Amino acid sequence: xxxxxxxxxxxxxxxxxxxxxxxLEVFSAYGFRGSTIDQIAEKAGMSKPNLLYYFPRKDDIxxxxxxxxxxxxxxxxxxxxxxxxxVAELRKYTIxxxxxxxxxxxxxxxxxxxxxxxxxxxxxxLKSNLKRLVDxxxxxxxxxxxxxxxxxxxPYHLIFxxxxxxxxxxxxxxxxxxxxxxxxxxxxxxxxxxxxxxxILLNGIMPR
Amino acid sequence: xxxxxxxxxxxxxxxxxxxxxxxLEVFSAYGFRGSTIDQIAEKAGMSKPNLLYYFPRKDDIxxxxxxxxxxxxxxxxxxxxxxxxxVAELRKYTIxxxxxxxxxxxxxxxxxxxxxxxxxxxxxxLKSNLKRLVDxxxxxxxxxxxxxxxxxxxPYHLIFxxxxxxxxxxxxxxxxxxxxxxxxxxxxxxxxxxxxxxxILLNGIMPR
DNA sequence: CTACATTTTGACCATTCAGTCAAGTTTTTG
DNA sequence: CAAAAACTTGACTGAATGGTCAAAATGTAG
Numbered sequence: 447x448x449x450x451x452x453x454x455x456x457x458x459x460x461x462x463x464x465x466x467x468x469x470l471e472v473f474s475a476y477g478f479r480g481s482t483i484d485q486i487a488e489k490a491g492m493s494k495p496n497l498l499y500y501f502p503r504k505d506d507i508x509x510x511x512x513x514x515x516x517x518x519x520x521x522x523x524x525x526x527x528x529x530x531x532x533v534a535e536l537r538k539y540t541i542x543x544x545x546x547x548x549x550x551x552x553x554x555x556x557x558x559x560x561x562x563x564x565x566x567x568x569x570x571x572l573k574s575n576l577k578r579l580v581d582x583x584x585x586x587x588x589x590x591x592x593x594x595x596x597x598x599x600x601p602y603h604l605i606f607x608x609x610x611x612x613x614x615x616x617x618x619x620x621x622x623x624x625x626x627x628x629x630x631x632x633x634x635x636x637x638x639x640x641x642x643x644x645x646i647l648l649n650g651i652m653p654r
Numbered sequence: 655x656x657x658x659x660x661x662x663x664x665x666x667x668x669x670x671x672x673x674x675x676x677x678l679e680v681f682s683a684y685g686f687r688g689s690t691i692d693q694i695a696e697k698a699g700m701s702k703p704n705l706l707y708y709f710p711r712k713d714d715i716x717x718x719x720x721x722x723x724x725x726x727x728x729x730x731x732x733x734x735x736x737x738x739x740x741v742a743e744l745r746k747y748t749i750x751x752x753x754x755x756x757x758x759x760x761x762x763x764x765x766x767x768x769x770x771x772x773x774x775x776x777x778x779x780l781k782s783n784l785k786r787l788v789d790x791x792x793x794x795x796x797x798x799x800x801x802x803x804x805x806x807x808x809p810y811h812l813i814f815x816x817x818x819x820x821x822x823x824x825x826x827x828x829x830x831x832x833x834x835x836x837x838x839x840x841x842x843x844x845x846x847x848x849x850x851x852x853x854i855l856l857n858g859i860m861p862r
Numbered sequence: 863c864t865a866c867a868t869t870t871t872g873a874c875c876a877t878t879c880a881g882t883c884a885a886g887t888t889t890t891t892g
Numbered sequence: 893c894a895a896a897a898a899c900t901t902g903a904c905t906g907a908a909t910g911g912t913c914a915a916a917a918t919g920t921a922g
């Protein structure tokens with residue numbers, strides 16, 4: 447008895463990773479229902495039955511990609527430091543989220559699609575893990591406010607506002623590009639967006 | 655030759671409207687690919703062939719619902735008055751958008767889903783009509799800034815920020831409810847959200 | 863090198879679903 | 893009220909798609 451239930455062979459490691467990369471691209475572009483196993487298999491460069499050898503159900507691939515995405519996605523949020531300077535911490539977090547939206551819009555889009563359709567696969571995660579984490583960070587912000595370091599605003603709505611604003615550039619990318627065609631092509635587009643957002647946001651919560 | 659190409663009979667008027675209502679519900683919940691004509695027909699209380707008698711293709715229903723949604727959705731944006739007080743105008747607009755998110759989340763969700771998946775049906779609309787409208791309102795905001803009535807911020811990013819923040823409460827409703835279960839049930843939830851958002855936003859753009 | 867385990871795939875099946883069609887029912891019109 | 897127009901639907905079709913299976917190919921451990 448080896449007991450190595452989770453042991454992966456060399457080939458398994460490689461192929462699972464290839465599949466998950468392909469799946470992220472496909473699912474984020476077309477949503478769960480709009481994506482086909484054939485599409486993912488083609489992008490991954492293997493036959494459909496071969497893909498199903500690694501992930502027996504379409505849903506298995508989807509859930510795995512989604513879980514990986516959530517981890518990455520929340521990392522910078524976890525990093526908000528209660529001991530740091532409030533404005534600096536929120537600036538850092540906002541910039542990090544914006545960077546992620548610019549560099550990995552697929553992850554944001556995958557998540558947005560899941561939530562938009564009622565979060566069928568991550569309801570529990572939202573209500574347990576995510577809620578706990580947000581409650582914790584909302585407390586941190588509340589403490590900052592109590593210490594007079596931020597204007598009195600509802601911490602939860604402030605968090606939502608940062609999420610909404612930053613993720614907008616990934617999720618509504620097509621719309622942003624339709625309205626600012628020349629701007630989005632420029633190298634400094636990201637900096638300008640960050641600058642505008644941070645100006646409004648940070649002035650908005652600066653203690654008066 | 656009567657030439658009444660667009661003439662609708664009494665029954666057509668009734669049924670098209672019933673179908674579009676049903677379609678909004680279904681498409682907003684499941685997206686285009688995730689929705690079936692049978693679902694819409696059932697919700698509309700008629701047989702599938704009957705529904706297809708009014709809208710020969712699934713895409714016809716979808717595009718029609720989407721176009722109606724866009725009209726409603728942009729109405730308050732068009733109403734932003736260049737002659738009004740800047741802060742008052744933006745407050746009014748933000749509140750209206752928030753109200754729409756609360757009262758008609760389906761419309762916001764339908765639109766979000768369309769954009770999220772690359773706006774296959776409304777690319778042209780975004781690049782022509784919407785762009786023109788946004789350019790126009792961005793000019794208004796730029797004038798307000800030039801007159802010293804608002805802090806100097808990029809008008810486009812300010813508009814995106816208002817859109818993102820307000821629509822978040824419709825599009826990410828499931829997430830908001832997962833994190834604020836008790837809050838969302840309260841009657842004054844809407845007012846509190848509006849208050850928090852407006853505090854940050856308006857303080858953020860108040861001239862200094 | 864050989865025996866065993868792992869990986870790969872063509873062919874196939876069952877279901878779902880957009881859309882058709884012909885025949886029947888209801889509404890409108892003169 | 894009769895004829896025409898408009899409306900309604902059960903039964904069907906073909907394509908797409910998630911998933912199966914058995915056999916072949918490849919990799920690996922001893």
